[in-house]
Amino acid sequence: MNLLLKFWSSSIGKKWLVALTGLALLGFVMAHLAGNLQMFAGAAKINAYAEFLHANEKPLWVARLGLIACFLGHIIATLTLVRMNRAARPQAYVLNRHVQAKISTRTMALSGLTVLSFIVFHLLHYTLRVTDPRFRTVAEGGQLESVFDVYRMVLLGFQNPLLSGFYILSVALLALHLSHGISSVFQTFGLESKRSALWMPKAGRFLSLLIFIGYASIPAAVLLGFLK
Amino acid sequence: MNLHLKVWRQKNAETKGHLVDYEARNIPEDCSFLEMLDLVNEDLLSRGDEPIAFDHDCREGICGMCSLTINGIPHGPSETTTCQLYMRKFKDGATIYIEPFRASAFPPLRDLTVNRSAFDRIQQAGGFISARVGAAQDGNSILIPKTEADRAMEAAACIGCGACAAACPNASAMLFVGAKVTHLGSLPQGQPERERRVLAMVKKMDEEGFGNCSNYLECEAVCPAEIPVAVIGQMNRDYSVALLKDNL
Numbered sequence: 395m396n397l398l399l400k401f402w403s404s405s406i407g408k409k410w411l412v413a414l415t416g417l418a419l420l421g422f423v424m425a426h427l428a429g430n431l432q433m434f435a436g437a438a439k440i441n442a443y444a445e446f447l448h449a450n451e452k453p454l455w456v457a458r459l460g461l462i463a464c465f466l467g468h469i470i471a472t473l474t475l476v477r478m479n480r481a482a483r484p485q486a487y488v489l490n491r492h493v494q495a496k497i498s499t500r501t502m503a504l505s506g507l508t509v510l511s512f513i514v515f516h517l518l519h520y521t522l523r524v525t526d527p528r529f530r531t532v533a534e535g536g537q538l539e540s541v542f543d544v545y546r547m548v549l550l551g552f553q554n555p556l557l558s559g560f561y562i563l564s565v566a567l568l569a570l571h572l573s574h575g576i577s578s579v580f581q582t583f584g585l586e587s588k589r590s591a592l593w594m595p596k597a598g599r600f601l602s603l604l605i606f607i608g609y610a611s612i613p614a615a616v617l618l619g620f621l622k
Numbered sequence: 623m624n625l626h627l628k629v630w631r632q633k634n635a636e637t638k639g640h641l642v643d644y645e646a647r648n649i650p651e652d653c654s655f656l657e658m659l660d661l662v663n664e665d666l667l668s669r670g671d672e673p674i675a676f677d678h679d680c681r682e683g684i685c686g687m688c689s690l691t692i693n694g695i696p697h698g699p700s701e702t703t704t705c706q707l708y709m710r711k712f713k714d715g716a717t718i719y720i721e722p723f724r725a726s727a728f729p730p731l732r733d734l735t736v737n738r739s740a741f742d743r744i745q746q747a748g749g750f751i752s753a754r755v756g757a758a759q760d761g762n763s764i765l766i767p768k769t770e771a772d773r774a775m776e777a778a779a780c781i782g783c784g785a786c787a788a789a790c791p792n793a794s795a796m797l798f799v800g801a802k803v804t805h806l807g808s809l810p811q812g813q814p815e816r817e818r819r820v821l822a823m824v825k826k827m828d829e830e831g832f833g834n835c836s837n838y839l840e841c842e843a844v845c846p847a848e849i850p851v852a853v854i855g856q857m858n859r860d861y862s863v864a865l866l867k868d869n870l
Contacts (some may be wrong), residue, residue, distance in 0.1 A: 396636075396693075396870035397865065397866070397867055397870070400639055400869065401634025401865060404825070404828060404832045404861070404865075405823060405824070405827070405828050406824060406857075406858055406861050406862065408834070409834060409835070409858075410862070418669075439738060444747060461770070466645070475834050478792075478833055479727060479792035479794075479833035479834060479836070481793075481831065481833075482725060482727065482792055482794070482795040482831055483683040483724055483725055483726065483792070483833070484725050484794035485639075485724050485730075487691060487694055487721055487724055488628075488641055488719060488721060489693060489694040489721070490694050491693065491694030491695050492791075492839055493695060493789070493843035493844060494839050494840065494842075494843045495838040495839060495840055496839075499837055499838050499839075500838070501835065502836070507731070534688070558832070563645060574837065576738075576837075578837045580855070581835070581837060581851075581855045581858065582856050582858055582864075583858065583859075583862075584856065584857075584858035584860070584861075584862060585795050585855065585859070586851075586852050586854075586855030586856075587852055587855065588850055588852045591850070591851065591852050591855075602684035606855060
């Protein structure tokens with residue numbers, strides 16, 4: 395306990411918390427993507443997957459609570475750090491220039507906040523299903539065959555080009571956020587060396603690009619009519 | 623060459639500062655940036671005005687005393703200290719913004735001078751070796767692998783000028799502390815105090831009110847000693863290991 399408190403009170407400890415929770419959230423992002431990509435395997439496959447996830451409510455809620463904890467930890471630690479960083483430079487430069495700071499690094503707050511608002515909408519949209527009356531079962535006046543008719547729900551949802559555009563933009567910003575985050579965790583954990591400093595940012599960008607392509611492919615495929 | 627200067631003037635820490643316009647005329651392009659300021663000051667003095675206060679000492683790029691944020695970049699556009707920056711780097715007729723290094727841990731003194739004693743206090747917290755290591759010839763009897771000697775030497779090049787903290791959008795001093803920790807922690811003489819050192823220096827760094835590293839890498843870009851940002855990774859590793867060992 396003493397160790398954790400000491401760690402949290404230091405600047406490096408807070409960065410560890412941001413990095414650890416970020417890694418856990420990255421794990422979720424990849425697992426969620428693997429699940430979503432089953433859209434391309436047909437309605438039966440993804441609907442069965444949805445049913446499998448909900449077959450046992452207990453582990454599902456453990457995972458959900460864990461995710462919420464990571465999410466809150468990530469935000470609280472970041473906000474604490476941001477407050478310290480702001481206080482560290484009370485008088486701003488009149489002329490402020492960057493020499494080599496990357497776009498992804500400079501836009502972490504913007505990309506993070508967009509992803510946050512996206513997640514809120516995404517939960518309302520596909521998890522709680524309060525934004526679209528068609529996402530109810532036929533018996534309840536909607537268009538889904540059952541609660542687990544995920545395939546049809548996603549199809550109906552992404553046929554709206556505005557909504558699909560917002561999803562694609564959000565995952566693009568998520569990828570931008572991750573490309574900075576992935577290479578930064580190595581530094582925070584002290585795994586960085588001069589040699590690895592050369593490939594880690596590339597690895598971060600590559601993985602983020604894959605995540606972007608994976609997520610964006612679903613609304614794009616619906617809009618282009620590959621999925622119907 | 624003729625230049626338009628916008629120089630930060632501030633009477634002391636209690637008063638607010640602001641940019642004041644000056645015209646620097648007939649400046650030889652082989653002047654260093656500090657010599658250019660000397661010429662401007664001579665002109666100001668001849669007119670009975672207050673000269674611009676700025677820090678300088680060795681003027682040969684090794685002491686770390688000169689500072690200045692020139693056009694938004696600490697030490698200006700070349701990867702050297704301000705004293706090694708020459709006016710030929712600028713175009714005739716250019717407008718140059720000259721501001722002090724800005725960080726809450728570097729409180730303003732006057733005009734372009736700030737108090738960088740925070741770095742001294744971090745150094746005093748643990749940036750030293752107290753083991754008796756003998757005289758100069760004894761150094762040669764301690765064999766050190768070339769790769770480790772190189773790593774220590776690279777980090778030891780830090781002159782503690784404070785440009786890293788001044789360039790960092792978070793005003794973080796982690797490149798400085800990382801350099802000291804890597805320099806001393808890479809050598810056999812530094813091993814006995816390695817863990818104590820990193821714990822004490824990071825604690826002091828936090829207490830002094832510096833920000834945290836967000837990997838902007840601006841520090842590495844402006845460092846006149848070309849300290850690589852990998853020293854921050856080294857510091858993070860050493861700190862985490864030391865804290866674990868200290869508390870288990």
